[in-house]
Each structure stands twice: as C-alpha cells, then as structure tokens.
Amino acid sequence: MPEAGSGTSRNRSVNRRPEEEVIERRGPGRAQATDLLARFRKTAERAAPEPAPADGAGARGVMEVAADIVARAARFLPGNTPDAETDLFDAGLSSVDAVELVAVMARELDVRVSLDDVFADARPRRLAQRWAAAAGLPTAVPDARPDAPSPSTPTTSSSNGSPSIAPVVVRASDGGADEDLEMILADLALADRLPFSHQADRVPPRRILLTGATGYLGSHLLLDLLRQRDAHVVCLVRAADDAAAERRLADALASFDQPWSSEVRRRVTVLAADLRQPRLGLSPEGWESLAQEIDAIVNVAAAVDFLRGYPSLRQTNVLGPLVLAELAMTGRPKPLHHISSVAVFNEVGIEKMGEDDPVAHIDRLVAGYDKSKWAAEAVLRRAREHGLTVTFLRPGAIGGHTRTGVYNPRDLSTGLIGAFSRYRTVPAFKFMNLAPVDWISKVVAAVVFDPQAWGQNYNVTGRAETLPELVKDMKLAGMNVRVANWRDWRDDLLQRHAAEPVPELDFLVRILRSPTAMKLFEALMFGPEAGSERTETFVTRHRLPMAERYGGQAQLKAFERMAKDGVARLPSREDPPYLSFRERTKGHVGPIGEDRDTRCRMALTLSIASMYQVVRHRKIDVRGEVTCERLHPEPLTVEAGEIWVRPDEGVPLRHGSDHPLLRYRLVLVDRDGGRWWLEGWKTARASRDFWKQTRTIEVTIGREGEPAGLSGVVKVPGKSYVPDQIDGIRVDPRLSSQEQRLAKLAWLSWFFVQVGMGLAEPSLRVAAELLDLRRDAIDRDKDKLQRKIRKLMIKREQTR
Template sequence: MRELHEGSGQRAAAESIERGLGLSVDDLLARLPSSPAAPAALAEVGRERPQDVAGAAAVIAAAAGRYLPSGDLPHDADFFAAGGTSLHAVTLVAELEAELGVEFDLDEVFADARPISLARYWARATGVPLPEEPTPTAVADPPATAVPTASVSPASKRDHTRARPDDLRQIVADLALADRLPFVDVPEPVAPRRILLTGATGFLGGHLLLDLLRHSDAHVYCLVRAADEQSGLARLGEALTGFTLPWTSELRRRVTVLPGDLQEPRLGLSDERWHALAAEVDSVVGVGAAVDFLRGYQSLRRANVLGTLTLAEFAATGRPKPLHHISSIAVYNEVGITAMGEDDPLAHVDRLVSGYDQTKWTAEVALRRARDHGLVVTALRPGGVGGHTKTGAHNPQDLSSGLLSVFARYRTVPAFRYLNAAPVDWISRVAAAVVCEPDAWGYDYNLTGVPAVLDDVIADMALSGMNIRVQEWDEWRVDTLARIEADDVPELAFMARVLSSPTALKLCEATLKGPAARAERTAAFAEAVGLPAAQPFDGKAQLKTFERLAEAGLSRLPQKGDQPYLWFAETTVGAVGPVGEPAESPCSMALTLSLASMYQLVRERRVDVTGELRCPAVHEQPLTVERGDVWVRPDDGVPRRDGLEHPLLAYRLRLRDADGGLWWFDGHKHSKVHWNLWRQCTTLTVEIGRAGEPAAFAGEVAVPRDSYVRDQIEGIGVDPRLTPREQRAAKLTWLAWFGWEMTRGLLPPFTRAAADLLDLRRAPALEERS
C-alpha cells in the first residue's frame, strides 16, 4: 500500500528550536544571525513578482530549498519534514515578505509549510484568483478521495478556535485510506515472541522497550532511523543511556535494529525484508510519532497518520498480528469537552486546532476503521508523560515536564482544573503488560494515572517549601514569557515557543481546562494482573525529576538560605567538663530549628539550626551558631555498638566565640533498652572542641520537661504566606513525620531485647526435650 505515503522520500530531520522563538517575525529577526542565503534573495527584490499561484509556489519552493539538505523542495512537500528548522522558517518568511510583498503569519507557516499552501495564502492576500483545483499531491497513486480546493477568501488572521478547512479535507482523505486495508483473521491469542517496536529511541518508547525485555521472553525488532544496523544500534544505545536506562550485552542479544523510517512506504524496508519480517513478527507496537505543538497537520501527518496506517498494513500482512497503538489523551483536546472516559466520544475534529492533536485523532479513528476489517487494535492513551520516579529521567520536550519546570522555577501556576499526568515508569509498565496479555487486546486504555487538582498541586508544592501564586491564564502566560526572556535559559525555549503560539495556546487551554480523565478499564486490568495501582504524581513521586530539572537549570529546589517554611525553639540545659573529668560546668543552648522545605526531610532527614550556646567553661561570652544541622535517625538508625544503641538524632554545629575563635559541637541522642523513654528522647550527649582539634569538653544537656510542649509543639511557626489551612497541614505533617521517625528509632532495641528474652525462655524447654 505505497499509496499511503507521499513520494518526496526525504528523511525528516530533528528541529533545532532556539530560545525565545515566538511568532513575531520582526522581533525574531532582530535576534538571529543573517542567513547566507538572505543577501542573494533580497538582492532580487526588484524583479517582477509572480502573477499566479503556480509562479508564487515556484518562488517559495526555490527560497525554501536554500535551507534544506537536499537544496530542493517540491511544491507539495512540507518544509519541516524535508529538514527545515524553526529558525530557518523565521528567516525564510522575512525573505518571502520582501520578495512577494505580503506579510506572512508565521503561525500559518507552521500550520502548513508546503510551498503550494503558502502560495494560496499569498493569493488570498493579494487578490489573485485561486485555481479551481489545487496542485496535485505528489504520491505514487493519488488517494481515492481527492482533496477539495481551498475556499477562496481574503487573507485574514487565522481562527484559532477551529481547524483549517484544508486540514479537514486532508483528514477526510486520510481516513479513507484505512478502507483500503485488507480484511484479516483474528490473531492467535498467545503472548508475543517477536515484537516490532517503533519509537524505541524516544522517551516513552525507550522505557517500553526495557519493560518488554524485562517482563517477557520476546525478541524485539526496533525500527530506528539510521543508515545501517551498526549506526542504528549506536543511536539506540545512546538514547537509552541518555534516559538512565541500562543497555547491557544481555539486552542487546534480544534486540534487532532495523534501519528504516516510519515516514517511508513499507517503513523504508525492501519488499523482501518487509515480507520476511511480517512472517517472523507476531505483535506490532507503535510508539514512534512526531511531537511538535507548532507544526500543523500537513507537516506531521506522514509520521503520525500515514506511518500508523503503514503499521496497520504490516499487521495485516502475512499472519495476522495485534497492533498496539500509543495514542494520546490529546484525542479529547477540545475546549469545553465534558468527559474523557476510555469509551467516551472523542473530540470533534473541527475543534482541534493543533496539528499534533489532529494527527493523533485521525490515526486513532483510522484504526477504528481498521478494526472493522478484522484487525485487532489496542489504543493506549497516555496523558502527560512525567519523569521516572526512581531515576528522575524526563523528556524536556514534554508539555508536562515544561509546565512542571516553570511552576517550580517561577513559583506561579495558572488556574487549571486537572493535570492528567503519570510517571513514565508506570505508563510503560502497564503498556508492556497489555502487549503481553492477549485477553487485554483490542480495547482502549487511558494511561493517565491519578488526575491532580489545583489545590493538591499548590498544597504539595507548599509542603516542599515552594509557596505558589495562582494567576489567571492570560496573566500567567504573559508573566511566564517575560520571566523566561529575562532569565535567558535556553532549556526553556520549548515552553517559550509554546506560550508564543496561538495554536499551541489552544492546546494548553484544552489541557488545563479539561475534565479529569477516567481510566476504569486500566485500573481493573492493573488489579487483575497484579500491577501497582496508579498513584498521585505528587511531590514525592516527582522528587528525582525535580532534582534533575534543578541540575539542568530548569527549576530551583528550596535551599538553606531560603525563608524558613517551619520553625520552633529548642532550649537545653546541662553541664560539661574537660574530657575525662566530671561534668560540673553549666552549659545551655537556645536554638531555633527550622526547615526550608519538607524536601529536606524526604531527601536528607535534616533540620537547620541557628541560635547560641552558653558555656563558661568554653568562653565567658555566648557562642553563636554559624552553621548548624540536626540529622534525624542518621545512617538510617544503624546501631553503633553490638546492636544495642540506635542513633536517634545527631547535632553538628559550627560555633564562633566573641573573640572570633571557631569551635565545633557534636551532640547525639541514642535509643537503647531503657524504660525512661523521655530521657532518651530529650537528653543529648555532647562534645565541644576548637576547630581542627580534638574534643576539649564533654557532658550532657537535656530539654526541660516544662519547655518541650510549649516550644516544640505549641510554639511551631509556619511561613505566614501560607493559608491557615496550609499552616495547619504543615504542622501536622512535621509532627507526624518526626513522631514516626522517633518511633522507628526507639523500637529496634526493645525488639532485639524481646527476641533475646524469648530465646532464653525457650532454651530450658529444648534441653528437657533432648
């Protein structure tokens, strides 16, 4: 079925998106270096301008070809699919405006970057009559349903609430291609042994490859865009290790790389290889897709629609094979949609304005028609694909990761209803289980996890020490764009271009204002096969991703110098003396213990300390705490002496006396078999010495009984910027966490003592029986 593809045959190249790319040509050109092709083009401005659409298309194609690897662009081929970049598009548009005398809407260029389409735009702007029929699309065999002529109307700003008429006509034609698929029998319902996988070099595809290898015995054929098998294998390995995934010789033994291209007829394979592979493979998993929220339907359809239909054709070739299609929750991205259940109606395609949304919708609807031909098709719909909960690996081009980055970096969020996102490791694991379970084939699954509501996100980030301000959508967008511009962070270019595009903004609006996705079938399947249920993708699940984003400069974690999030006073009194001598000199401390964030507790179990120490034996004036930390259950409470003493708390302070001298202070609380639990929890064994010297003083200090409740429970202070409800939640969270850690520290010695006692009681009975 080569008619499923256009015939330009040029491989798509990855786009290079630079920081600050918006949709104002004049502003963008001011930031860009001049193109070597521009002077020659601009020198010809004075020549006669074209008189018709065909002439304009020729001028546009010639100008565009100067930016492409091949040097040529057919009139009906997409500029981006042929290798053009977003920066190229900006300078190209400036040249065309000078040469054709028309101001091009850059958003319109991203929507459809074919010379013939831009020529029609020029014709509408200049009043040149449009031909009755458009220039034919270059395909091996024209589609059965011809694409009607674009409507003749004056050029105007695009309606970003509706799909483009040309796109709708192309969608109708592409859906008709599914009717050409052959009729097939039902595949054998057995776990797959040989799987064809596309998209393995991508974020979700790489994780899915590893889960298929871990949780099945299958051999996986990975379609990789490469010149040969060796370079494809290297590209696959580089992608996997880049996502912190293992790539061992044992895994490589079960993977065969197929150099090819999802956008080419028969995946870029020879006829012989196509048929041989169709006879070997017993399952098809399609993850590969072009993901770009600015490019239009015409630009993305070869990979996302025609590539999907090619996989359907492959699944129907030779013995029947199930096709597992990674779709997207984007098929519901209609502003105002009321339900997103697994069997609910999809969006109205004429109300999808993003090319990505349109292609995912068209691919899924086309595969529904393929089901009528007997093909067993499973649609797996992730929402936002979040970072890995264990490694923190994330996709910087994913909208969810981009939103998370700016939320954490700028501490503002737009007022949204739900975030339908889940971690990549959960999505991948469930998808792999569906692929390997024949009873699960042929249904639709929403792999969207537990939807997060605005209040949950605000509270979750507040507990992490990040006070979040909520803004209205337009205010948030303008403010965030200004901050990205001022920050000059190249890694946030992705979000800058999304927030600058009217088309992409509609996608964001639909994403943030849509309902919660429901996933009853997915939940039932996970329970039936013993998989973990979906968990909220909250601060704890995102912890490693936050850290990775901070390392990349995309977000900012709470730091020691930040305004405290929670604090309380601690007073201790006692005595010290020279090491080896009685502790007879009074010693007291007035400290403030504080948290910059709950992140400290989750990651480090550490509390910040400030205050002063009064100890005449050390210095007649108080010593100031320059830096101080308290570790709760240091070393995970591992015992330090015959398993009888378990560390509860460790104090490490750096002190400065009134004369400028530096001192160190170490204090320890231990849990051991002792019925006076109050003493264990409040008494600190201390050592004090000059910086760089051994301990000079040792003794004990303790928290007075009458000050503990007053200071450390009733006296807890919380960041006043939080609401009263959030302040109460912060206090309760701290007390519950600290109480649990102390319980964990106090129990082991008693557990061991009880075990020893039972052994002693059993010994005589054993002797009598012997």
C-alpha cells in the same frame, strides 16, 4: 479572527462537520474526497477577501525564495539536503535550529516569517508562500512534482495485488486551516486503498514489531514486553544501517536507565527502517520478509511537538500508522496496537472523554499534534472497517518513573511541574490526566499479550490530578503556591522567565508564547477527567497495580531528578520555613584539656523547608546566636547551620559505645568579621537516663581553617524543652489550621521515632553482644571452623 500562525482569515460560519462525518463513516451515498475538496475550495473562494495587488515586477518568485530557504536550511542539516517540499523538521531541524533559521532568513534573504509559521508548516515552499502572501505578492507556483500521486490513484501493488500506501502531495489553498483540513481529508482517503482482511488470530504474539523504542515510553515498553513473556521484539529504528540503528537504540536505553544487556540483545532484533517512507523504506523482499516473520505490531513512534503544524507532523503521525496498517494486512493478518493520545479530545468545551465517547470535531482542534493524533485514529478506524484488528491505547501526560525517577524532559507535564515549583504559582485547572511511565508501560504490555483485550479503546491515563490535591501536596512539601487564572499565570511565567531565564524551561516558554497554545491550554485546563472504566477492569483482571494519583510519594524520585537537572526547584533555606521551633542551651566551655570555666549559651531557631528535607536527607536548618566570651564579648551570629538526625544510621562514634542522635555543624561570625566553626553531638548510651541524653550536646569550637581550640558541654534546660520544641512549634501561617495540625503531627511522629530508635540502639547492641548475636557472629564462627579444618589438614599431612 485570523487563525494562529495561518497568515489568513478563517470563515467560521462554514460548517464542515457534515462532510467530515460522511467521509469518516463512509456510509451510503458517501461523497468522494475530491468532490468534498472541490466544494470546500469553492466555499473558501466565496469567503476569501480579494488579494492585495502585487507590487514590484522584479520581485522574486515563490520557488526562487523557496530555493534560497533550502540553501540556508542546509546549514543546519549536515549531510542532508532537503528540497522545497521536504518538511525541515523531518529532515532533522531542531526547535533551536528553527529559531536561528528565522533570524538567518530575515538577515540574509529579507524574508520575514514568524517562528509559528515555521512550526506550522516547515516546507520551504509553504514558508515562501506565507512570506509572499504577507508581502502582497503572488503565491501560485508551478507543480513541482507533476508525477506525484493523487489521493485516488494507487501507486504500486504489493505481492497480494493490493494497492500500496504512498504519501500524497496536497496542493491546496494558501490558507493554513483550510490546507490542514484538505490534507486530513486526503489522508483519510488513503485508507480506502487498504485491502480487506479478516481478523487476526487470537493468539499471544511470539515475535513483535515495535516502533518508537528509542523514545521515552517506547524504551520502557520494550523492557516490559521482554519481562512479561518470552517474546522476541523487532525494533524499527531510523538509521543508515542496522549497526547504526543498534547503537542508537543502545544509547537511547542508557539515557532512560534501561539495560542493554546480553539477554536483552539476544531477544531483540534492531532493524534500520523509516516509518515515514512507503513500505518503511525497505526493499520489496525486506517488506515481505518482515510481514511474514512478525505476528503483532506495536506502534509507539510519534513526532510530539505542540508547535509544529499538521503538515509538519502528518508524515510520522498519520502516514506512518497507515503504512503499519498495510504491513499488518500483508500476508497473515496481525493485530496493530496503536499508542494514541487523549489529545484526540482536545476540543474546548468537550464534556466527556470516555474510552468509547466520540472524539473531538476536527475543525475545533487547534494544535497540529492534536489534529495528527485525531487523523491517525480516523485512518485506523477505516482499517478496522476493512477487517484489521486495531487497539487504541491513549495516555495523557506521561510522568516520570516512580522508582528510577527517569522523566521525559520534553513532556508538557515536566515543564509544568518545573514551573510550579520554581515560580510557586499554579493555573486554575480542573483535571490533569497524568500517569507515571512505568504504570502505562505495564498496562500496554499486558494488553499486547492478551488477545481478549485486542480491538478496543483504552484510556491509560491513571487517576487524574485535581487542583486541590496538587496545591495540598505542594504545601505539605514546603512549597506554598498561589492559584491564578491561567492566562494571568501564563503572563507571569513569561515575565519571570524573561527576567531570569531558565534554559530547562525554554521549551515550555516557546509553547506558551505561541498564539495557538492559548486554545490548546484552554482545552487542557478545563477539560474533563478521562474515563477509563475498561482499563480499570483490565488492570483488576490481570492483577496489575491499580491506577493511583501521580503525586506526592509517587512523584518524589522524578521530582528529585528534575531538581538535580535544574528543571524543578526543591524548597530551600531561602523559602519561608515550613515548620520551626526554638532550642535554647547553656553550659560551659574551655580550652581542650583544661577547665571548662567559660559560660556558653546558644539561642537557636531550628527549621525545615519541607518534610521531604528531613525524611530524605535528615537535615534541619539552623539560625540564631551563640554567646561565649572566649570567642567574642558580643554574641556571634549563626551564618549557616545544619543538624543531621541519626547521621550514618546511628553507627557508633569511633567504634565506641556512643551512638549519635544529632550532629550540629554551625558557621559563626563575630561582630568584627571573625569566622568560627562549632560542631556538636547529641549521643545515646546504654543508660536509663534517656531524658538527659536527649538534652545534652558535647561541643568543640575553633577558628575557621584551624583545629578545635575549645570544648565543652551545653544542655537544654528541662523546663524549656517541651514549651520550645513541642508546644512552641510554629507552622507556616499560610497553611490552613487542619494542614498546620497535620504538619506538626508529621514532624513529631517522624522525629520521635528517629530519636527513639537512636536511644534504643545502645541497649540493643549490648544485649546482642552478650548473646553473641551481632551481625558478624556467624561469619566469626565460620572463620573459626575454617581455621580448625586447616589445622587438622596440616596435622594429617605431617602424619603422612
């Protein structure tokens, strides 16, 4: 079968694992990278089909088409003109721009490539070659960079005489998968240029270089590094100059609810540099100065995109860490703490994901991102062999902050949680390795400051979410979800999104539409739980918060924020009620100030969509009918209605002695279309008749847009209260019997605690007033004392 997005067939009968292991281990008799590449090319030539004959002698050449693509792409890259070998995403092209570029190329150039082709390798030359291959035209091109370094040739030397790492231009076969492998092998060979070094001194760092501080995890880690110790942090930020870099960092921190205060600025130096460039794009003097002044490196920076191919990601994700390894070995040896990912295990069928378990086979990884993280670890393992102290810290999915609710809108887990809540379907998965950003950040910062923890592998994945736990959480939150085969779930989601697009989920939909994502999701859905024994031991030793499942209460703040932003959807009145019961009342109303001579009855159904609704907002939904002949001969329908439980925390009404228990607000419609409003209050007083107070509602009624015209009192009959509101509670029948009992218990416990507090408040307030223990008693005594002092001072002045 053709490899997704490669435009070519891949010969899966060729086993490349032995060559990969030889290169990785660098054991006795190791093969040179160039020899292996030559062998692979011969194998590919034997397996490749004969090319189709080219037609059209006047057809445009590959480089001519590439130049046309560059010109069209420049429209989306103001102030930045790429060349045929520049990855357009590295030049600033966004995912949305990529969609438009594909359309422009087809419309203006008659060059038709898929969006997957652009994401796989966004270099204009490769796009032109893919188009030519599909059209049956020659794909060979002259060497556009004759002076480019080969993998075995060092470029320049640093001050200590060691070779400097520089990007490699790999001219490989046209096959996407084969070219990925060739690039990876060439990148691994670059690590051989690193000098040999001794281990870093085991001393907590005082000055730390941090990359990726403008990103989601990096911004939180920056603040945790500052909180845990009195260290100074140098933030490497891509920008035109240091001032622009500082502005970019400040804006990023603000977007993630992180402070950019004077104290933070005092302990942070922002350096304009580019991780993708040799020596970070710094001058030789700047490079040497940086190497001498820092004593630890924390690399969080990464291009995270599940659609882009390895060629598009390698500059940041592989060559960037390699440059940092060179920096760590320049001058005094420094530890390098690299934020990797459990994506290095994303091989379908892998059985174990322990911290020291073998990572995936590179030829069985399908996503460019997974390959780039694998390759980054591979080159840094080489650096370990050269003596560098390297720590791997592997998060899984990174969830929202448990206190602020800040989340990463581009994290895969964000899209999945949003889709689960919106469409109420969940794919059948085994584990979801997901942890909140604040927990991951605290653990990483603690590792950075603990020299005894350096040089190890840590899976900072928290406790994995399981399918039964997720379904239970969503049910208790009022969101009954249907579990489906993940391919059926994917098809259903794509169909629903096409019918009713949700812009906030566009990035997830683009991933799911990619053929490559089919295998990526298969690895995610059916992979094992990440083992994290070393991380758990470390957390215990440092008395950090233990890893807890990121669900339920831990996820609440982020879920609220996601719902506010339109990513997720909270339960609402339109959903089947999670729990409901009846409330029947009867009494009399009349014109305000006159006799209450008209009977009034209410037959209401009170319901909640979830416990979140009452715990967080203290609101109950109301439906039903109101019968009152002064309004209309026939019953009026409750079009919309809500009840607030202990509104304003039970603060007394009108500064009186009545403490509100419940507030009713109903919108009524009569049979003739007339609209009315009804407001009601259940209140508590300092009285022993608690039973009566919980059943009595004082109501006022008026026409829409007019003041109240009627008032009165209605009561819940004592004989119907328990049968309707306790025994008569109805719970969503889709819940299991155990879950239904739990739902009833949760509701009754919460509601009666709130009512009990409301009934007790008036008596407690009276007692406080008698004993003068009100909140303002101390303040009033202070005022009285100050008045006495002022009088004494005045008398003293008059005596003089």
